Amino acid sequence: MENYEENNEEKNENTALVGIHDEALQHFNNVQSALRDERKQCLEDRRFYSIAGAQWEGRLGEQFENRPRLEVNKIHLSVIRIINEYRRNRITVDFKSKDGSDMSALSETCDGLYRSDEQDSVADEAYDNGFEEAVAGGIGAWRLRADYENEYDDEDDYQRVKIEPIFDADTSVYFDLNAKRQDKSDAKWCFVITSMTVQSYKAEFGDDPASWDKTVSDREFDWNTQDVVYVAEYYKIEEHTEKITIFTSLLEGEEKRIKESEFKEDPELRSKILSQGYAEDRTRKVKRKKVHKYILSGNKILEDCGCIAGTEIPIVMVYGKRWFVDNIERAMGHVRLSKDPQRLKNMQLSKLAELSALSSTEKPIVTPEQIAGHEQMWTDDNIKEFPYLLLNPIEDADGNTMASPPIGYTRNPQIAPALAALLQLTDQDMRDILGNPEAGEKIAANISGDAISQIQDRIDMQTYIYMSNMAKAMKRSGEIWLSISKDIYVEENRTMKTINEAGDTKSVILSQAGIGEDGGVESKNDLSKAKFEVFADVGPASSTRKQATVKALTEMMRVVTDPQDLKVLSSMIMLNMEGEGVDDLRGYYRNQLIRIGAVEPTEEEAQQLAAEAANAKPSAEENFLNAEATKSEAQAQKAHADIVLNVAKTEETQAKTVEILAGVDRDDREQLMESVEKINQAVKEGQTQESINAE
Numbered sequence: 001m002e003n004y005e006e007n008n009e010e011k012n013e014n015t016a017l018v019g020i021h022d023e024a025l026q027h028f029n030n031v032q033s034a035l036r037d038e039r040k041q042c043l044e045d046r047r048f049y050s051i052a053g054a055q056w057e058g059r060l061g062e063q064f065e066n067r068p069r070l071e072v073n074k075i076h077l078s079v080i081r082i083i084n085e086y087r088r089n090r091i092t093v094d095f096k097s098k099d100g101s102d103m104s105a106l107s108e109t110c111d112g113l114y115r116s117d118e119q120d121s122v123a124d125e126a127y128d129n130g131f132e133e134a135v136a137g138g139i140g141a142w143r144l145r146a147d148y149e150n151e152y153d154d155e156d157d158y159q160r161v162k163i164e165p166i167f168d169a170d171t172s173v174y175f176d177l178n179a180k181r182q183d184k185s186d187a188k189w190c191f192v193i194t195s196m197t198v199q200s201y202k203a204e205f206g207d208d209p210a211s212w213d214k215t216v217s218d219r220e221f222d223w224n225t226q227d228v229v230y231v232a233e234y235y236k237i238e239e240h241t242e243k244i245t246i247f248t249s250l251l252e253g254e255e256k257r258i259k260e261s262e263f264k265e266d267p268e269l270r271s272k273i274l275s276q277g278y279a280e281d282r283t284r285k286v287k288r289k290k291v292h293k294y295i296l297s298g299n300k301i302l303e304d305c306g307c308i309a310g311t312e313i314p315i316v317m318v319y320g321k322r323w324f325v326d327n328i329e330r331a332m333g334h335v336r337l338s339k340d341p342q343r344l345k346n347m348q349l350s351k352l353a354e355l356s357a358l359s360s361t362e363k364p365i366v367t368p369e370q371i372a373g374h375e376q377m378w379t380d381d382n383i384k385e386f387p388y389l390l391l392n393p394i395e396d397a398d399g400n401t402m403a404s405p406p407i408g409y410t411r412n413p414q415i416a417p418a419l420a421a422l423l424q425l426t427d428q429d430m431r432d433i434l435g436n437p438e439a440g441e442k443i444a445a446n447i448s449g450d451a452i453s454q455i456q457d458r459i460d461m462q463t464y465i466y467m468s469n470m471a472k473a474m475k476r477s478g479e480i481w482l483s484i485s486k487d488i489y490v491e492e493n494r495t496m497k498t499i500n501e502a503g504d505t506k507s508v509i510l511s512q513a514g515i516g517e518d519g520g521v522e523s524k525n526d527l528s529k530a531k532f533e534v535f536a537d538v539g540p541a542s543s544t545r546k547q548a549t550v551k552a553l554t555e556m557m558r559v560v561t562d563p564q565d566l567k568v569l570s571s572m573i574m575l576n577m578e579g580e581g582v583d584d585l586r587g588y589y590r591n592q593l594i595r596i597g598a599v600e601p602t603e604e605e606a607q608q609l610a611a612e613a614a615n616a617k618p619s620a621e622e623n624f625l626n627a628e629a630t631k632s633e634a635q636a637q638k639a640h641a642d643i644v645l646n647v648a649k650t651e652e653t654q655a656k657t658v659e660i661l662a663g664v665d666r667d668d669r670e671q672l673m674e675s676v677e678k679i680n681q682a683v684k685e686g687q688t689q690e691s692i693n694a695e
Contacts, residue, residue, distance in 0.1 A: 017301045024234045024296060028191050031174045038330050042137035042170035045335040048342075049075045049136055055339075055346055068350045068357070075338050078434040082135050082334060082463045087128065091471050092118075093478030095532040107532060108602070109508050109525050112498025113489070114481055119499060123163035130318045130473070133169055135466050138320040138331035141169035143192070144480050146309040146488050159309075159488040161481055166192060166315070173315060182322060182469075183476040190313045192233040201229040205302050231302065234294040235313045241285045245270075247278040255281070310483035318473035320466055334466070338433040345426045348419060355415065364406030369394065471536040478534035489527045502586065506604065549576045568598045 047054040056069045095110040097103045117123070123142075130140030142165050149158040166173060172193040179187035201209050209229040243260040256278060263269055274280070291313055293305040308314070320333035371378055374390045381389060394404040489496070492511040499505055512524045523529075553573045560566055571589040593599040594609070601609065 017304065020236075020294065021296055021301045024189075024191075024232075024236075024294070025298075027176075027189060028174065028232070031177050031191075034177060034328060035174065038328065039139070039170045041336065042139050042331060042333075043168075045333055045339070046133060046137040046170070048339055049073065049079055049335045055342060060343060060347075064347075064350065068353045069346070070350045070353055071346055072349055073342070074345075074430055075335055075342055075434065078338075079132075079136055079334050082466055083128070083132050085463065086131050086467060086470065089467070090124075090127070091467075091474045091536050093474055093481075094535045094537075095478065095482065095530070096535060098531050098533050103530075103532075106525060106527075106530055108500075109498065110482065110485070110527070110530055110532060112500060112506060112508065113485065113496060114478065115499035116497045117161045117481065118163060120160065120497075121162040121164065126163050126165040127470075127474075129165040129167065130169065130316070131466070131470055134318045134320040134333060134469065136320075136333045136335055137170050138322070138333040138336075139170040139173070140318045141166040141173045142316050142318075142477070144314040144316070144477065144484060146484055158491065158494065161484050161488070163477070163481075169317070173317065175315075175317070180324065182317075182319065182472060184313070184315070184317055185476065185479075187313060188237045190235045190315050192235075192315060194231050194233070195228040196231055197227075198229055201231070201297075205297075209297060209299075229297065232296050234296055235308075235315065236292045236294070237289060237313065238292050238307070239287060239289050242288050243283060244286050245283050246281045247273050248281040250277050250279055309487040310480060312480045312483045314480050314484065316473050316477045316480065319469050322469070334434070334463075338430060341426055341429045341433060344422070345430065348423050348426065351419065352415070363410040365408040365410065366391065366406050367394075370404055370406075474536040475534050478536065482530060482532060482534065486527050486530060492523075500602075564596075568593065568596070571598070 044057075047057070052071065053069075055071050055073070056064065061069065093111075093114060095107045095114075097107065126142035130142045133140035142163060144161055144163050146159045147162050148156065149160045150156040174191045174193075175184045176187040176189050184190070196204075198209065245258050245260070245263075247256045247258065248254070249256075256273060258269065258273070266272075270280075289311045290307045291310065293308050294301050295303040295305065319331050322329065322331045324330070370391045372392055374392070377386065378389060380386075391404050391406075393401045396402050489510055492513075494510045495507055496510060497505060498508050508525055511526045514522060514524045550573050553569050553576075557566060557569050557573075560569060571593050574589040575586050575593065577586065590599060594601045594605060
C-alpha cells in the first residue's frame with residue numbers, strides 16, 4: 001500500500017513537471033518570436049563595432065568581392081570612450097530608511113556588506129560586461145545568486161551573495177512580455193539561455209539531448225543542433241495569500257501577528273497566547289511572493305531547484321536606449337545609427353585605395369608589331385629602369401619606313417569630385433551621430449579651464465543616458481541583493497567582512513544581542529529588520545565625485561577667512577585626494593576632522609576615541625587647573641565647616657541662656673535677654689568673643 005502511494009505521488013509530481021515544462025516552452029516561444037528581429041539587430045550592432053570584418057557582412061561584402069575592403073572603425077573608439085567614462089565613475093548603491101527613521105547603523109552595515117560581496121565575487125566584471133553590451137548593442141545583464149561561502153568545506157553552511165556576468169544578454173535573457181517596467185520588477189517569469197556542447201551536456205545531465213520535431217511542433221527555437229545544446233534557467237514568480245491573526249495585549253496594547261502556518265505547526269499556540277493576557281483582535285490576508293527556479297532543456301525539466309532565496313527574480317537588465325513601439329520592447333545602443341555612415345566611409349576609403357593602387361605613370365599604347373622582339377625589355381622596365389626603350393619601325397603601303405611613336409598614352413586615375421565631397425560629408429555625419437568626441441580631447445593654450453569644462457559637459461550630456469540607465473540597473477541590483485540577504489544573512493553572531501566608502505576593510509557581527517537606547521535588549525545588525533530604499537546616483541561623467549568635491553572646496557577657500565574654517569576645508573580636500581600612497585594621509589586628516597567635530601565618527605572610531613580619553617595622561621596645564629580646582633574646593637569646605645561651628649556655638653549659648661533665665665528674677669531676666677540679643681547680633685556680624693567682651 002505504501003509503495004502504491006509513493007508511486008502515485010511520484011507520478012503526480014512528474015505530471016506537474018511536464019505541465020510546467022509545456023507552459024515554459026510556450027512562454028519562451030511567444031517571447032522569442034516577438035523579439036527575434038529586434039534582438040538580432042542588437043547582436044549585429046555588437047558584432048559591427050567589435051569584430052574585424054563584420055562591417056562588410058551581408059550583401060555589401062558580396063558587392064565588393066575580390067576588391068579592397070578596408071575598415072576604419074571610428075565607432076569602436078567612440079564606444080570605448082563611453083565605457084572608459086563609466087569605469088572611471090563607477091556607480092554603487094546606498095541603502096536608506098523607507099520611513100525616515102534613524103537606522104543609520106544598519107544602513108551602513110548593508111552598504112558595507114554589499115561592497116564586500118561585490119569585491120569577493122569580482123562584480124566589476126559583471127558590471128563592465130553588462131554596460132558594454134548595453135552601450136554597443138542596447139541590452140546587457142547580470143545575475144545575483146546565493147552560494148556557499150566555501151563550497152569545499154562540508155561543515156561551513158554560511159552563504160554569500162555572488163554577482164555574476166551574463167554574456168550575450170541580447171540573445172540569452174528573455175523576460176515576461178507583459179513586464180513593462182525597465183527594471184523588470186513587474187515580471188512574472190524570466191529565461192536565461194546557456195549553450196553547452198553535446199559532450200558537456202551528457203557529462204552533466206547524463207542523457208542524450210533531444211531536439212524538437214518541427215513537423216509536429218510549431219516552436220521556432222532549435223534547442224538542439226549538431227554543435228551545441230541549449231539549456232534554460234527558468235525563474236517563475238509564485239504568489240499565495242496567507243492569513244494573519246493579530247492579538248492585542250490587554251495591559252500594554254502590544255500586538256502579536258501569528259501566521260496560519262504557525263497555528264498548524266503548534267495547535268496549542270492560540271491558547272498559549274490567550275493565557276498570556278492577549279485578546280484576539282482581527283485577521284487579515286497578506287500576499288506572499290517567492291521565486292521558483294527550474295533548469296530545462298527542449299524535451300524535459302532537467303532539475304527542479306525549488307524556491308531560491310529572496311522574493312525577486314535575480315536577473316538585472318541594463319539598457320542603452322529603450323522604448324516600446326507597437327507594444328514591442330525595442331532597444332539600441334551607440335552603434336546602430338552610425339552604421340550606415342561607417343559603411344559609406346569604408347566604401348569610399350576602399351575605392352580610394354583601389355585607385356591609388358593603380359599605376360600613377362602614364363603608359364604608352366603600342367601595336368604588337370612595334371614591340372615584337374622587345375617584349376622582355378618593356379616588361380623589365382619597371383624594375384631595371386632602362387634609359388631608353390626600343391620600338392620597331394613601321395612600313396607604309398609603299399614599303400617606306402615611317403616613324404613609329406606610340407599611338408597613345410594611358411591616363412592617371414582621377415578622383416571624382418563627388419567622391420571627395422562625399423568623404424567630407426560622411427566625416428561630418430559620423431561626428432554628429434557619435435557626439436564629436438574628438439572636441440573634448442583637444443586642449444588649446446588660449447582656452448580657459450571653464451571653457452574646456454563646458455565643452456566636456458556638452459559631450460557628457462550626449463552619453464549621459466547610458467550612465468543614467470546603468471544607475472537604474474544598479475538600483476535594481478541593490479534591491480535584489482537586499483531581498484536575498486534578508487534570507488541568508490540570518491545567523492546570530494556571524495562575523496562578516498564589510499568595506500566602507502574609503503575602501504577600508506572592517507568587520508561586523510550579525511544579529512548580536514545588545515542594550516538599546518531604552519535599556520531593553522535588542523538585536524544589532526539584524527538584516528531581517530532592514531526596510532530600506534535603494535538609491536544609485538550618477539553625476540557628470542567628465543569628473544569623479546571626489547574631483548568635483550575637491551574643486552568645490554578649493555573655490556570655497558577663496559572666500560573663507562576664519563583660520564579654523566580654512567583648516568577644515570584644507571583637511572577635507574586632503575581627505576578627498578586620490579592617488580598612490582595617500583591612504584595613510586587620508587587617515588590622518590580624517591582623524592583630525594573627527595577630533596574637532598567636523599566629521600561624524602563611526603561606532604568603531606567613537607569607541608577608540610573614548611578609550612584614548614580614558615587612558616590619556618593629563619597635561620601640565622590640566623594638572624595646574626586640577627590643583628587650583630582642588631584648592632578652591634578645600635577652601636569652600638573649610639568655610640562651610642566654620643559656619644557650621646559658629647552655628648553650633650550659637651545654639652550652645654542659647655541653651656545656656658535659657659538655663660540661666662530659669663533661675664533669675666524678671667528684671668534681671670530682661671537685662672539678660674538684652675545681653676543675649678547683643679551676643680546673637682555679634683555672632684551674625686562675625687565679631688569675635690573678645691570684641692563682644694570689650695563692648
